[in-house]
Amino acid sequence: MKLRSGIFILIIMAMVITLQSCADCDNCQVSPAPKQVKIVNSADDDLVFGPGSVYNPDDIEIKNDLGETVEFFPNVDNGSIDFTFNVNSATYFLILNSTDTDTISFVYGKDKQVDCCNEFDVTVATTVNNKMTNNDDRITIVK
Numbered sequence: 001m002k003l004r005s006g007i008f009i010l011i012i013m014a015m016v017i018t019l020q021s022c023a024d025c026d027n028c029q030v031s032p033a034p035k036q037v038k039i040v041n042s043a044d045d046d047l048v049f050g051p052g053s054v055y056n057p058d059d060i061e062i063k064n065d066l067g068e069t070v071e072f073f074p075n076v077d078n079g080s081i082d083f084t085f086n087v088n089s090a091t092y093f094l095i096l097n098s099t100d101t102d103t104i105s106f107v108y109g110k111d112k113q114v115d116c117c118n119e120f121d122v123t124v125a126t127t128v129n130n131k132m133t134n135n136d137d138r139i140t141i142v143k
Helices: 002-021
Strands: 035-040 061-064 073-075 080-083 091-097 100-112 119-128 131-133 138-142
Touching: 119 138
Parallel strands: 035 138
Antiparallel strands: 035 080, 061 091, 073 080, 091 100, 100 119, 119 131
16 A cells, blocks of 8 residues: 555646646747858868858848748858748748759658747758758758
């Protein structure tokens, strides 16, 4: 009987701890980290913001597979074009100029923050120009 009551107490404690850690679920909003796209040559020279830049950040556009223009931020400090993905669009077209477009595609999944009960959207796979690449927030495209 003591063993059963001990197990019962452990179960109740685990439930209380679980429920307590989820108390702030309504206040938990997790936005995806922006993807940072860096365009470099084979020598790793920045082709957008560097001294030997080939592309003008003012001329760059990003469109999604729905044909919508995607807002982005030219991040001069780290030499990247930053944008936030949306799970309604799996593919993004980085239009560098009238003749040069790169295609970035994501496979989406869900993740759960340690301190939060809500799940949030993440990328679980990334391809650039139909080639698998690291699924990081920083995407490097070599020209």
